[in-house]
Amino acid sequence: MGCVAAEEEAAELWAAAHGDLGTLDRFVARRVAGEPLAWITGQTTFCGEVIVVHPGVYVPRWQSEPLAREARRRLAPGGVAVDLCTGAGPIPVALGCRRGFARVIGTDLDPAALACAAANGVEAIRSDLAMALLPALAGGVDLVTGIVPYVPSEELARLPRDVLTHEPLGALDGGSGGTVLLERAVAEAAVLLRPGGSLLLELGGDQADALAPALAGHGFGAIVVARDEDGDVRSLWCRRA
Ligand SMILES: C[S@@+](CC[C@H](N)C(=O)[O-])C[C@H]1O[C@@H](n2cnc3c(N)ncnc32)[C@H](O)[C@@H]1O
Incomplete structure (x- = not known):
């Protein structure tokens, strides 16, 4: 799915208002003020x-x-996956957790995110990255995914105004260079994953290069840097030796 066109947005707001014009007015006012469409609908x-x-x-x-989708390709039926920083839990859901395709544990620090993930049928655990899963799951995980905060602190001010005004900064701020949590994710995934298990991380800019020493140091290989149709770096996929 691409970005939502204005007509589609209007249709979604209308459907969510269930035909009540007063509700629709309030929804439109919130949207005009920059609130994310998904929070309203x-x-x-x-x-x-x-x-x-x-x-x-x-x-x-x-x-x-x-x-x-790449994560889904790499996870066998009945496998075990951990989704770091799961938020509302879209990755576990895409991995089929609601249909029992695999066991997928999502972690997050934010109680609101954990409640939302649970509402989506995700096994969601309060944990600073994977800390609460260690050592219990060490070496027993087939796949680790992470859309961890990776916006460099020094670039936060350049985010679109609506994002800065409304979205939680704790979901975005990746510290200096944006790689603080990415580097921790590499280290913790190395402990969680079985040999041959996969790590998939969302990142951008030159962060794949910045992460190379940590990946090598923790025994990751078969590295793929995935780009979008504009040629921009979007994620990194690799396997534990
Ligand atoms: C960029 S959002 C991604 C959410 C989800 N994976 C998605 O794609 O919609 C990052 C999430 O990481 C959580 N988070 C931030 N720091 C964390 C930490 N140290 N440990 C666990 N979760 C953290 C935030 O609460 C937020 O839900």
Whole structure:
């Protein structure tokens, strides 16, 4: 799915208002003030799945769908996956957790995100990245995904005004260079994954290069840097040796 056109937005707001003009007026006012559409309608779609999105929770982006589809290709039925920083839980849902395709554990620090993920049928655990899963799951995980905060702190001010005004900064701020949580994710995934297991991380800019020493140091290889149709780096896929 691409970005939502104005006509589609209007149709979604109308449907969510259930034909009540007063409600529609309030919805339009919120949207004009820059609130994310999904917070107003209460849902979005991701990889063809309806995802409940509570106000205050990061809205899943269609740009993350290729990572989710690659993750699905790499996970066998009955496998075990961990989705770091799961937010509303779109990656576990895309991995088929609602249909019992695999066990997918989502972690997050934000109670609002955890409640939203649970509402989406995701096994969601309060954890600073994977800390609460260690050592119990060490070496027993087939796949780790992470759309961790990766916007460099020094670039936060350049985000679109609506994003800065409404979306939770804790979902975006990746620290200096944006790689603080990415580097931790690499280290913790190395402990979680079985040999041959996959790690898929969303990132951008030159962050794949910045992460190369950490990946090598933690025994990751078969590295693929995935780009979008504009040639911009979007994610990194690799396997634990
Ligand atoms: C960019 S959002 C991604 C959410 C979801 N994966 C998605 O694609 O919609 C990042 C999420 O990471 C969570 N988060 C931030 N720091 C965290 C940490 N140290 N450990 C776990 N979750 C964290 C935020 O609460 C937020 O829900």
